[in-house]
Amino acid sequence: xxxxxxxxxxxxxxxxxxxxxxxxxxxxxxxxxxxxxxxxxxxxxxxxxxxxxxxxxxxxxxxxxxxxxxxxxxxxxxxxxxxxxxxxxxxxxxxxxxxxxxxxxxxxxxxxxxxxxxxxxxxxxxxxxxxxxxxxxxxxxxxxxxxxxxxxxxxxxxxxxxxxxxxxxxxxxxxxxxxxxxxxxxxxxxxxxxxxxxxxxxxxxxxxxxxxxxxxxxxxxxxxxxxxxxxxxxxxxxxxxxxxxxxxxxxxxxxxxxxxxxxxxxxxxxxxxxxxxxxxxxxxxxxxxxxxxxxxxxxxxxxxxxxxxxxxxxxxxxxxxxxxxxxxxxxxxxxxxxxxxxxxxxxxxxxxxxxxxxxxxxxxxxxxxxxxxxxxxxxxxxxxxxxxxxxxxxxxxxxxxxxxxxxxxxxxxxxxxxxxxxxxxxxxxxxxxxxxxxxxxxxxxxxxxxxxxxxxxxxxxxxxxxxxx
Amino acid sequence: xxxxxxxxxxxxxxxxxxxxxxxxxxxxxxxxxxxxxxxxxxxxxxxxxxxxxxxxxxxxxxxxxxxxxxxxxxxxxxxxxxxxxxxxxxxxxxxxxxxxxxxxxxxxxxxxxxxxxxxxxxxxxxxxxxxxxxxxxxxxxxxxxxxxxxxxxxxxxxxxxxxxxxxxxxxxxxxxxxxxxxxxxxxxxxxxxxxxxxxxxxxxxxxxxxxxxxxxxxxxxxxxxxxxxxxxxxxxxxxxxxxxxxxxxxxxxxxxxxxxxxxxxxxxxxxxxxxxxxxxxxxxxxxxxxxxxxxxxxxxxxxxxxxxxxxxxxxxxxxxxxxxxxxxxxxxxxxxxxxxxxxxxxxxxxxxxxxxxxxxxxxxxxxxxxxxxxxxxxxxxxxxxxxxxxxxxxxxxxxxxxxxxxxxxxxxxxxxxxxxxxxxxxxxxxxxxxxxxxxxxxxxxxxxxxxxxxxxxxxxxxxxxxxxxxxxxxxxxxxxxxxxxxxxxxxxxxxxxxxxxxxxxxxxxxxxxxxxx
Numbered sequence: 011x012x013x014x015x016x017x018x019x020x021x022x023x024x025x026x027x028x029x030x031x032x033x034x035x036x037x038x039x040x041x042x043x044x045x046x047x048x049x050x051x052x053x054x055x056x057x058x059x060x061x062x063x064x065x066x067x068x069x070x071x072x073x074x075x076x077x078x079x080x081x082x083x084x085x086x087x088x089x090x091x092x093x094x095x096x097x098x099x100x101x102x103x104x105x106x107x108x109x110x111x112x113x114x115x116x117x118x119x120x121x122x123x124x125x126x127x128x129x130x131x132x133x134x135x136x137x138x139x140x141x142x143x144x145x146x147x148x149x150x151x152x153x154x155x156x157x158x159x160x161x162x163x164x165x166x167x168x169x170x171x172x173x174x175x176x177x178x179x180x181x182x183x184x185x186x187x188x189x190x191x192x193x194x195x196x197x198x199x200x201x202x203x204x205x206x207x208x209x210x211x212x213x214x215x216x217x218x219x220x221x222x223x224x225x226x227x228x229x230x231x232x233x234x235x236x237x238x239x240x241x242x243x244x245x246x247x248x249x250x251x252x253x254x255x256x257x258x259x260x261x262x263x264x265x266x267x268x269x270x271x272x273x274x275x276x277x278x279x280x281x282x283x284x285x286x287x288x289x290x291x292x293x294x295x296x297x298x299x300x301x302x303x304x305x306x307x308x309x310x311x312x313x314x315x316x317x318x319x320x321x322x323x324x325x326x327x328x329x330x331x332x333x334x335x336x337x338x339x340x341x342x343x344x345x346x347x348x349x350x351x352x353x354x355x356x357x358x359x360x361x362x363x364x365x366x367x368x369x370x371x372x373x374x375x376x377x378x379x380x381x382x383x384x385x386x387x388x389x390x391x392x393x394x395x396x397x398x399x400x401x402x403x404x405x406x407x408x409x410x411x412x413x414x415x416x417x418x419x420x421x422x423x424x425x426x427x428x429x430x431x432x433x434x435x436x437x438x439x440x441x442x443x444x445x446x447x448x449x450x451x452x453x454x455x456x457x458x459x460x461x462x463x464x465x466x467x468x469x470x471x472x473x474x475x476x477x478x479x
Numbered sequence: 480x481x482x483x484x485x486x487x488x489x490x491x492x493x494x495x496x497x498x499x500x501x502x503x504x505x506x507x508x509x510x511x512x513x514x515x516x517x518x519x520x521x522x523x524x525x526x527x528x529x530x531x532x533x534x535x536x537x538x539x540x541x542x543x544x545x546x547x548x549x550x551x552x553x554x555x556x557x558x559x560x561x562x563x564x565x566x567x568x569x570x571x572x573x574x575x576x577x578x579x580x581x582x583x584x585x586x587x588x589x590x591x592x593x594x595x596x597x598x599x600x601x602x603x604x605x606x607x608x609x610x611x612x613x614x615x616x617x618x619x620x621x622x623x624x625x626x627x628x629x630x631x632x633x634x635x636x637x638x639x640x641x642x643x644x645x646x647x648x649x650x651x652x653x654x655x656x657x658x659x660x661x662x663x664x665x666x667x668x669x670x671x672x673x674x675x676x677x678x679x680x681x682x683x684x685x686x687x688x689x690x691x692x693x694x695x696x697x698x699x700x701x702x703x704x705x706x707x708x709x710x711x712x713x714x715x716x717x718x719x720x721x722x723x724x725x726x727x728x729x730x731x732x733x734x735x736x737x738x739x740x741x742x743x744x745x746x747x748x749x750x751x752x753x754x755x756x757x758x759x760x761x762x763x764x765x766x767x768x769x770x771x772x773x774x775x776x777x778x779x780x781x782x783x784x785x786x787x788x789x790x791x792x793x794x795x796x797x798x799x800x801x802x803x804x805x806x807x808x809x810x811x812x813x814x815x816x817x818x819x820x821x822x823x824x825x826x827x828x829x830x831x832x833x834x835x836x837x838x839x840x841x842x843x844x845x846x847x848x849x850x851x852x853x854x855x856x857x858x859x860x861x862x863x864x865x866x867x868x869x870x871x872x873x874x875x876x877x878x879x880x881x882x883x884x885x886x887x888x889x890x891x892x893x894x895x896x897x898x899x900x901x902x903x904x905x906x907x908x909x910x911x912x913x914x915x916x917x918x919x920x921x922x923x924x925x926x927x928x929x930x931x932x933x934x935x936x937x938x939x940x941x942x943x944x945x946x947x948x949x950x951x952x953x954x955x956x957x958x959x960x961x962x963x964x965x966x967x968x969x970x971x972x973x974x975x976x977x978x979x980x981x982x983x984x985x986x987x988x989x990x991x992x993x994x995x996x
Contacts, residue, residue: 118840119840119841140724142542179824187545193545205547227620228620228629232632235612236636242605243638243644247644248509250507255510255638257543258544261544262549265550352729358848414846
């Protein structure tokens, strides 16, 4: 709904009317059958302890247990029929060198942008908290999000979260818009909750309703003013700066519309779904050192993602754990696992048994978080089944083996019901395969045809064959 | 094949195309976002509202704003407006409850004063009436404070506030080199020298056309450099140059707490600001020499030093081979890993920040390092790393300056032993301008750095890039050459700031024409 349309509403006493009706899109069925409705991208850096990751053959395979879970994948017990493992060829427990998902050319070590955008830029090695990373094209999640704006618009075109996603010197941006500009991730519990669910106002309280109404009038007046400013200024500037203003205005409109809806619907906006309880997440400057917040922050973000999908606030979400490499800081620490070594440090295990064990424990905990998201989605009824049935989750990594920074045998999994698009419950052993094909497959699962995707050695134009049901 | 080493060296001098002196040269000047620090300083100057509202803004001057960036600025604007509306006495030219002036009339005065200062230029009639309309809508909705709040919420999200802009002049021809308008120079000057908006004196000088050429500009620049606010601009440059806004630094040393990290950051920037504040003519050589650092009780406690003070005071660290800011404990601690020093990061710092040389990221598989152990020094472990010919092309240039700093461990402490033997800080500098050659100890390299012309040339370039909010290009070469010639001889840091503020590349722009309706 355009800003000017809801401004017309302001003439009447607005809040008596159930606003939600204005914004319900007609429940469009997917254009084609067997498509995924939701997609979630979960990123981990630093590779995995390969020997402890890949499943092995099951002695008595059944549809429910098609393979025997490895130690790292043990949290997925009971969910095997919703896993599609894109593994390397195996010699017993040992992956065959160079097989599985493998980058066709070695991308710069650690740098995350190649994972979802299938391109590398000459990105700066500078403090990533303030860096402006830009590549020359979008990441696949934003291709999907942009396509959905036309067919299934939601309050947020995507929601991106990160547990301490920046802090070192290696480019750690993963999401890029159609112009290749990086999209930031929410990393604070308060900001994430406030942004996604808004400051919720108690229902039925006239004082609160009046406050919401004033907030909305202020929002409308300020938006009106800003639109006039941008409208005037864009024709006073150079062609380059006009483009800057136009992009700013684009983002501004998206934010304004969403904020207006939030203010207008006031209390009871969610209807059948409700925002999750606010978790008590410790936040203090030492968190990255101690990991004090990670144990609570990651599950809280999963709560928010599940609720956001359930409330149809978005169809595209992502979460990343830590940041690549670790520069001087080493990345995430997980003291509740019994040690304080940082993730990046233990990924450089040099064959040391203690380091390998810690490396495995960290990956296992992250696996438990991924399984936790699946269980939350499985508890939400949708269309005769559950929300998990309609979701595609891609859990992916930048490296195969962290110690060697290898670029093959990437421990990437597709998870969820995927709307029946992918044939799940399998452990594939692939020859050297471009990860870009998987990105295209995921877009196709969401009923999006991205065309040739990526750049240079990473470009591809076809999905990975053999994945679909 | 590994990335090649050595990029553009410093001090190229000379013109790329046109001869220098044949007329001013400058590239096009594009919209630049206020940085988080600039945003906060400006809000404090404009409305006396202080807070870290922009801490999550992120990105640089060219960062395109996504929806999250917009939302953060909207939230900041709303909060600042709310606080300012509650304390109008601090910034408002009038108060309808006191002076008998009507609320609407006071609103107009506020628009005239605050609007002009926030936009950093005079308002057109149309702009003024739109701002007044916004104020009046809030006034009508409830009261004067609401009018103020709505007005400021819109003002602080306006493009005129958030960006530094250079407007095409009516009828300008694309391709010609034109001077910036007075208010555009004023804005650029104050964000460079003071990291904040122009004060009234500078804005008035711009309006009176007193910033039109280098000669009439010079007294204003002198005033601004002499002003205490110049230290804010100095701090901003060094914070960026040294990546000093490091938030989270973890070392495998329980005593290295976040209090220590915070104190180190303050101490590092004080090395610069105290030098500019105290020395009559601060020079780059001073910055890169000496062994006195500003420490407080937290840092004295951490490094095991005696003495006491309230706040930070100068402390000498003799006998450790320290040479000014490069060997500041904060920098050494930052350029390290949790359990070891990190010669590669330190070497890259010297190559990048002091010699303006860039190295491409390695494209090959990085072999695993031997683990940290008591019988292996850091230098030993990294030397094994770089013996591979595929890596050596870059690392024979990167590592030696890093090894030169091996006397400082991962928390910035001095040490004489590592891995059971004496620390070895010898090395050979290659492709390094006047730093080229061998050194028996790291201190020899640091002494050369302190007086090096190659380093001065690079520093001039980096400071110019900070002032311009972009990297230098062909059109900047004439201005840069002039600045480097003068700075190479004098090392005069304030003179360099003044030279940049009056340089052609700072005061002119390449016209691109108007985008049209």
